[in-house]
Amino acid sequence: MTTPGRHVYLDHAATTPMLPVALDAMTARLASVGNANSLHASGRAARRVVEESRETIARSLGCRPGDVVFTSGGTESDNLALKGIYWARRAEDPRRLRILSTAIEHHAVLDPLVWLGEEGGAEVELLPVDDKGVLDLEALRDSIARDPGSVALVSVMWANNEVGSLQPVDQVVRIAGEHDIPVHTDAVQAVGSVPVDFEASGVDALSLTGHKVGGPYGVGALVVRRDLRVSPLVHGGGQERDIRSGTLDPPAIAGLAAAIEASVKAQPEHAERVAALRDDLVRRVLEVVPDAHLHGAPTDGTGVGRLPGNAHIGFPGCEGDSLLMLLDARGIECSTGSACSAGVPQPSHVLLAMGCDPDQARHSLRFSLGHTSTAADVAALVEAIGPVVERARGVRSR
Template sequence: MVEGAIEAMSVQLEKLGNPSSLHTQGREVRKELEQAREQLAKVIGCHASEIIFTGSGTEANNTALKGLFWKNRPLGRNVVVISAIEHHAILDPAHWLHDHDGAEVIVIGVDKHGVIDLGALKALIDNRGDEIAVISVMHSNNETGVIQPIAQIVAIANVASIPVHSDSVQSFCKVPLSFSELGLTAMTLSAHKIGGPLGIGILVLKRGIDIPAILHGGGQERDIRSGTLNAPSIVGFAVASGLPIPVKDIAQLREEFTAGVLKAIPDAFVNGGSASDQLPGIVNITFPGTESDTLLLLLDSKGISASTGSACTAGVQRPSHVLLAMGHNDKSARSSLRFSLGATTTHLEIAKVIDLLPAVINQARAANLR
């Protein structure tokens, strides 16, 4: 966690008082919590009353998707639209709505650069706009870093009065992001992606929009998310959101890294759009002839952490649904790794990875032939 957030949380952890209590201690915590909400609202580009604190980005996604579906289904809107590259925290609730609640789920594909097919979305809205309860498309993808055309999606959806939710967990504080400017109905954020604490998320929900809750109880957070508010984590989240992330430096490091890797491994290639519509700190690379699990372990043994982006279910490694949606086959999707760069990444670390990579790739290719 970032230093300032740790300090602010430590102070708050010492304080007794439920922010919903009327006694002095409770009111004091409430005041600080509301200041944190104001600070976050400024960074998000929303009104403070549009922030609903949740226990995670996953919870915010579930609340938004299910809530907007339940709100609009009685109006004859039974269709949930998502993109093919959503995080499991959207894919799985969408499939749950299909399996348990009779929703029709329509998945919009992406092109080879990982960008949503706007033409297909528009055609769907032209034909069946009045049946769609909610559209959910992430602001940027967690495996490739590719940024999606959210403002255009909102413009298309507005024609048929369809609410749009965007999982913006990866974009927050990394690229320009304003809830009000995008015209969204709902947006998801999570603190731990910006150096804040684990286990605190935000559902930004437009003023005047009321959705059925998943959690019922004390009626906190507009009665949409009951449960005692986690004041220390909220304060930590607000502090983290105010600390600058050196995005330009990180993007430059990513370019340096990518160029170095492609030079060292000439048949490797990057998955994703152009540098300008990418998150600064994510790069996804395919190394033909390798298995990403082997690569991951070999890199890990040298102190380098990468990730595959694929889900492991009951010991069976599945290829990334994001890369498959971008046109990869199972084999090439399983030859791909995601590297994340952040504020603490150094030129030296990058040089070390580039230096080690040829031997690691050779080893992984040899292991793959066995």
């Protein structure tokens, strides 16, 4: 059992603690006054913070400063990309009704797609994945080939938030590019965990958020090529290339830029360290619970790979929610999947898409490690998991 009062946090994929450099950058500007759209000295000072932050993010992600559109976070960025690109592309050519995505996307992508299908006249096709949670590229190729001119855009996440599998974004871009179809990627989980270079990737739009990379809540960005038309969701002052109106938040933007710069610079060492912790976690948990099993791509680097800090493990005979609460009672925090849909006892749509049956899709936990994770955290989980699984199985068998 963990030491009384000790807090073991294994849910970095939901949100990760702020990096000291990001906290310093944000708090240093909280007392400053100035609207970045004002022309006086205070306004110009606020604008300088915004534009210097934009340049920092551009250097870190391999894009141009003008490609960076600030938003309130990943959900808004996904909505802006999907709706904005779809509306603009359809306005250019009414035949462009189809949106291709995958069945394992985050709800920040899936729910806007449902809305576009019900209210916006879109024809949404969710492409299948294999048993590791990786997109079926032949299905993508075949779907586009049926009628290339009807496809408005393709949206494929860079890395899955539940099982950690990386997607073949480069091949998606290559297939879509043969027909001049823009590609959006939700890279919320990827930035700072794996190498992400916007220009080299060839994607047209990329969503990210601050609180997954050690930055503040409530701020993110859509990186989108300047030559791609995007219709705005919000109309007002015309900020951010007239794509996203609203008064900018210089302190939060400064914190976001500092977090992205620091996490991208530290990415190789960070990935090596947390992958070693993750591998140790998986090995030791499977030793304690022999019939447990890992979901997603292999951890040995074969195939397209997986996020270094992700361990998504199934525990047969258990309910994931029961396991989560039993661990929480011992001071160990993890997740049953996406925090945005947590609290609702339903099978994971990601695991269902991977071929799991509903029972299998409910018996799993996601342990995600980050920059504050330690070997002691892993040891605490290993010590607790055996008795917790035994108790959860006993409750379920009654």
